[in-house]
Amino acid sequence: MGAPRKKPAVTTATPLTEYQSYHAIIRQIPRGSVLTYGDVAQLAGRPGSARRVGYSLAALKDQTVPWWRVVNARGEISERSGDFMGAAQVEQRVSLLREGVEFDADGKLDLARYRRGAPG
DNA sequence: ATTCTGACTTGGG
DNA sequence: CCCCAAGCCAGAA
Numbered sequence: 001m002g003a004p005r006k007k008p009a010v011t012t013a014t015p016l017t018e019y020q021s022y023h024a025i026i027r028q029i030p031r032g033s034v035l036t037y038g039d040v041a042q043l044a045g046r047p048g049s050a051r052r053v054g055y056s057l058a059a060l061k062d063q064t065v066p067w068w069r070v071v072n073a074r075g076e077i078s079e080r081s082g083d084f085m086g087a088a089q090v091e092q093r094v095s096l097l098r099e100g101v102e103f104d105a106d107g108k109l110d111l112a113r114y115r116r117g118a119p120g
Numbered sequence: 121a122t123t124c125t126g127a128c129t130t131g132g133g
Numbered sequence: 134c135c136c137c138a139a140g141c142c143a144g145a146a
Contacts, residue, residue: 018143037128041141047129048141054127059144073129080127088127124146133137 018046019056026057029069032099033116034109036073054078068095075108 016024021044029035035043037050046052050073057067058080068091072078077092093103103109112118 038130041128046141049143050128051126051141052128052143055125055144057127060127067127070127072127078127083127092127122146125144126142129140131137131139133135 018044018049018052019059022053022056023060023062023065026065026067026070029066029116032101032114033118034069034071034096034101034111034114035116036111037070037078038073039115040070054080068092071109071111073111075111077107 022040025040025043026035037053038047040053041047041049044053053070057065057070060067077089079086080088083089093107096109097103101109101114
């Protein structure tokens with residue numbers, strides 16, 4: 001074929017980075033509901049990459065992402081590194097409490113109840 | 121280019 | 134209930 005291919009005149013839409021795809025999913029979690037890291041990874045079509053969902057949140061700058069609605073598979077708020085006195089964990093818990101999510105004495109929430117798509 | 125790092129999950133003992 | 138090993142793989146240095 002004739003003309004050599006050149007660079008597209010207009011920048012093609014950059015595909016979402018993996019992190020952005022996780023953030024897009026997290027943005028859709030309704031108030032008062034949660035999703036686990038594994039759920040987010042799976043919904044993004046990357047089962048097995050749960051860990052990286054957390055990493056994507058650690059790198060988060062976009063304030064519109066409700067990061068506090070993501071908990072681990074045991075219904076707990078995960079610890080992060082470099083979190084002085086667990087301040088970030090407290091912040092997450094308070095945010096969820098404000099949305100009506102209740103925690104038991106062990107600091108765990110009932111996934112069967114609050115996980116997005118769960119009854120009740 | 122290469123190496124190191126995780127806000128996790130699952131399965132097995 | 135606890136602890137551990139393996140799997141995951143894009144970013145950051």
